[in-house]
Amino acid sequence: MSKGILTVVSGFSGAGKGTLMKRLMSDYDNYALSVSVTTRNPRPGEEEGKDYFFRTQEEFDRMVEEDAFIEYARYVKHSYGTPKAYVEQQLSAGKDVILEIEIQGALQVKKKRPDALLVFITPPSVEELERRLRGRGTETEEVIAGRMRQAVGESEGMEKYDYILVNDDLDICVKQMHETICSQHFMSCRQKEFISTIQKELKEREETLE
Numbered sequence: 001m002s003k004g005i006l007t008v009v010s011g012f013s014g015a016g017k018g019t020l021m022k023r024l025m026s027d028y029d030n031y032a033l034s035v036s037v038t039t040r041n042p043r044p045g046e047e048e049g050k051d052y053f054f055r056t057q058e059e060f061d062r063m064v065e066e067d068a069f070i071e072y073a074r075y076v077k078h079s080y081g082t083p084k085a086y087v088e089q090q091l092s093a094g095k096d097v098i099l100e101i102e103i104q105g106a107l108q109v110k111k112k113r114p115d116a117l118l119v120f121i122t123p124p125s126v127e128e129l130e131r132r133l134r135g136r137g138t139e140t141e142e143v144i145a146g147r148m149r150q151a152v153g154e155s156e157g158m159e160k161y162d163y164i165l166v167n168d169d170l171d172i173c174v175k176q177m178h179e180t181i182c183s184q185h186f187m188s189c190r191q192k193e194f195i196s197t198i199q200k201e202l203k204e205r206e207e208t209l210e
């Protein structure tokens with residue numbers, strides 16, 4: 001069985017990544033979403049093992065020592081990391097695995113695994129980004145300003161991603177994301193075995209040509 005594609009998804013807070021991931025999981029059955037470990041506290045409604053594995057800093061550091069993460073990073077005073085075992089297991093089973101992580105982690109993954117696909121999700125404009133951040137209606141002006149400042153820094157890393165997807169219409173963006181990931185399966189570097197079989201068979205056939 002061919003191995004799955006490892007896709008790393010990042011984007012500004014307010015880009016709609018969460019909704020996009022949920023739709024991708026419910027619309028298609030070839031995906032596995034990695035659950036990260038974090039040292040931050042759960043937000044209302046978040047579940048252990050579903051949204052995150054919530055751990056203490058000591059537990060997190062132990063996992064780092066045990067080399068249990070594909071990548072890990074600090075983000076706004078907390079540690080976040082992607083457990084290796086689940087990702088490896090799902091990829092071997094042929095699932096396309098998605099990591100929804102921030103940019104430092106995304107670049108670590110690309111360095112370790114150059115065949116990983118990096119996708120950056122963005123709203124169509126800054127105006128729309130701000131509108132979505134305000135639209136949640138739950139955040140203070142200070143928090144919104146913080147998220148906008150964070151976005152400035154994150155935008156500087158956009159060129160390092162393989163694809164930029166604009167999340168304007170959710171239905172379209174879900175399809176584009178799925179098609180982008182699917183197309184990776186057809187890359188010649190992923191079909192080495194198939195190519196060498198065809199080449200070998202053609203050579204054998206050549207010997208019997210009249």
Ligand code: 5GP
Nearest residue numbers: 036037072073075080081082100101102105
């Ligand atoms: P939040 O605390 O809002 O859930 O996530 C904060 C940021 O951490 C988001 O940009 C999210 O994508 C990122 N993040 C979540 N899990 C991981 C992880 O395992 N590794 C890294 N590097 N970033 C993560």
